[in-house]
Amino acid sequence: MPNLYDILVAKLASHSPVSAEDEAELRALPHRTRELGPDEDLVRQGEMPRVSVMLIEGEVARYHVLPTGKRQYLSLHLAGDWPDLQSLFLRRIDHSLCALNDGAAVALFQHDHLRALLARQPATAQALWRETLLDAAIFRAAITNNSARSAKARMAHLFCEIFYRAKRVGLVEGATAALPMHQSQLGDTLGMALVTVNRTLRELRRTGSVDFKDGRIFVLDWAVLAAIGDFDPDYLKA
Amino acid sequence: MPNLYDILVAKLASHSPVSAEDEAELRALPHRTRELGPDEDLVRQGEMPRVSVMLIEGEVARYHVLPTGKRQYLSLHLAGDWPDLQSLFLRRIDHSLCALNDGAAVALFQHDHLRALLARQPATAQALWRETLLDAAIFRAAITNNSARSAKARMAHLFCEIFYRAKRVGLVEGATAALPMHQSQLGDTLGMALVTVNRTLRELRRTGSVDFKDGRIFVLDWAVLAAIGDFDPDYLKA
DNA sequence: CGAGTGATTGACTGGTGTCAAACCCTGTGG
DNA sequence: CCACAGGGTTTGACACCAGTCAATCACTCG
Numbered sequence: 001m002p003n004l005y006d007i008l009v010a011k012l013a014s015h016s017p018v019s020a021e022d023e024a025e026l027r028a029l030p031h032r033t034r035e036l037g038p039d040e041d042l043v044r045q046g047e048m049p050r051v052s053v054m055l056i057e058g059e060v061a062r063y064h065v066l067p068t069g070k071r072q073y074l075s076l077h078l079a080g081d082w083p084d085l086q087s088l089f090l091r092r093i094d095h096s097l098c099a100l101n102d103g104a105a106v107a108l109f110q111h112d113h114l115r116a117l118l119a120r121q122p123a124t125a126q127a128l129w130r131e132t133l134l135d136a137a138i139f140r141a142a143i144t145n146n147s148a149r150s151a152k153a154r155m156a157h158l159f160c161e162i163f164y165r166a167k168r169v170g171l172v173e174g175a176t177a178a179l180p181m182h183q184s185q186l187g188d189t190l191g192m193a194l195v196t197v198n199r200t201l202r203e204l205r206r207t208g209s210v211d212f213k214d215g216r217i218f219v220l221d222w223a224v225l226a227a228i229g230d231f232d233p234d235y236l237k238a
Numbered sequence: 239m240p241n242l243y244d245i246l247v248a249k250l251a252s253h254s255p256v257s258a259e260d261e262a263e264l265r266a267l268p269h270r271t272r273e274l275g276p277d278e279d280l281v282r283q284g285e286m287p288r289v290s291v292m293l294i295e296g297e298v299a300r301y302h303v304l305p306t307g308k309r310q311y312l313s314l315h316l317a318g319d320w321p322d323l324q325s326l327f328l329r330r331i332d333h334s335l336c337a338l339n340d341g342a343a344v345a346l347f348q349h350d351h352l353r354a355l356l357a358r359q360p361a362t363a364q365a366l367w368r369e370t371l372l373d374a375a376i377f378r379a380a381i382t383n384n385s386a387r388s389a390k391a392r393m394a395h396l397f398c399e400i401f402y403r404a405k406r407v408g409l410v411e412g413a414t415a416a417l418p419m420h421q422s423q424l425g426d427t428l429g430m431a432l433v434t435v436n437r438t439l440r441e442l443r444r445t446g447s448v449d450f451k452d453g454r455i456f457v458l459d460w461a462v463l464a465a466i467g468d469f470d471p472d473y474l475k476a
Numbered sequence: 477c478g479a480g481t482g483a484t485t486g487a488c489t490g491g492t493g494t495c496a497a498a499c500c501c502t503g504t505g506g
Numbered sequence: 507c508c509a510c511a512g513g514g515t516t517t518g519a520c521a522c523c524a525g526t527c528a529a530t531c532a533c534t535c536g
Contacts, residue, residue, distance in 0.1 A: 072386040091476065130327045130328070133327055136374040146384055146385040183482075191384070195484090195526080431492065432515090
């Protein structure tokens with residue numbers, strides 16, 4: 001397993017200045033690690049966590065549960081992401097957080113320790129703030145994606161985003177990135193029924209630009225896929 | 239026009255501790271004000287603003303524009319909101335910001351001044367960070383709303399959210415709140431076609447719980463409306 | 477080899493979108 | 507004062523995309 005502090009420093013440095021002192025402080029931050037099994041919940045809607053987590057390995061997702069029991073996935077997260085950083089400043093968490101089908105490993109940082117660090121290192125505070133702002137930009141993209149695009153474009157856009165983000169953090173091998181989900185979970189992410197996911201996927205395969213199987217995205221023609229999904233990665237940049 | 243510093247202090251105090259010193263510093267923050275005509279853009283996608291704005295009066299909206307020209311509204315904002323606070327830390331803004339049909343008034347604060355203030359007053363920095371986190375919670379709710387609910391529930395949920403937020407900041411008179419939009423704009427918010435908006439509105443009226451006309455929401459039976467929209471205001475609380 | 481899970485396909489239904497027309501209200505100008 | 511124009515709302519007809527129901531297929535695992 002990669003060193004979590006390397007991941008942490010690299011992630012913050014990818015969008016914010018990190019001085020030697022900032023880095024030293026970050027590396028001195030106490031943590032615990034936790035391994036998650038497939039689909040295991042890490043935090044549940046309504047809880048008031050005293051830790052925030054950074055993802056080390058695998059993928060996790062945030063989701064809402066509707067009264068009918070239906071799930072809506074809100075966002076997907078890769079190594080280096082802080083999927084519940086907002087719980088530092090929002091008492092009650094409004095969504096759940098779970099590992100995807102392959103499981104995941106996370107580092108847990110106590111809010112107390114984080115708050116103390118942020119008080120000492122304003123630059124780090126800004127870096128983490130920026131982290132939450134990029135998070136929000138992804139939410140905005142998801143609103144537009146799920147509200148204004150056709151099923152085909154919607155799915156292509158999601159594939160593009162995950163692939164692009166995976167590439168940025170060195171998680172693309174060849175032209176394939178992990179997205180350890182079943183088709184029904186894809187449906188709960190994109191706001192479409194399982195059957196529609198399957199048919200839309202068939203359409204996308206037909207274009208020869210992408211495939212999705214065994215929890216992995218295979219990009220065969222990036223330009224075509226990005227065009228289908230109307231994908232512009234600007235929102236992922238600081 | 240209400241005093242903008244009163245609005246500012248009250249808004250931050252509604253979710254964060256604001257000391258006398260914090261308040262004095264906030265009130266010393268230089269600003270410019272600007273009046274916006276109906277539908278006037280304040281910021282455009284791709285720009286790199288050097289100011290952030292707080293809304294004083296009226297309503298504004300953030301939106302994406304798709305290559306087809308179609309608009310997707312991302313969020314609606316009332317007095318006290320900071321609809322582009324993220325531009326403090328994200329250079330390029332990924333969406334546009336416009337006034338709704340009745341126009342609006344905003345206070346502009348230079349990023350330089352804000353950054354200087356945040357460096358001096360960590361508590362204020364946290365308050366504004368929290369402001370952006372609440373913003374993100376609203377985005378999450380919008381993803382679920384537009385992806386997982388029926389047209390009727392979706393519209394009811396939006397009405398509930400706007401009404402609830404308006405009430406919190408003292409903008410509900412009787413049982414009515416301003417939402418200065420046309421039906422087609424409502425469609426661009428909820429991800430449905432104009433005709434569907436009109437028919438869904440008809441259905442909602444039939445329930446006797448709500449009406450929407452002349453850019454105002456009229457709540458006739460809150461309990462029924464909240465039930466239809468599956469509305470739980472927890473995500474609006476810090 | 478059967479059980480179980482997920483993927484795929486077909487048949488059918490129904491909710492939404494598109495197209496189009498009528499209606500309503502307001503402001504304007506003859 | 508009335509006719510007209512224009513924007514927004516409402517309604518109808520119709521098509522089609524996407525959802526539901528259901529069966530089959532493919533693969534893995536005891």
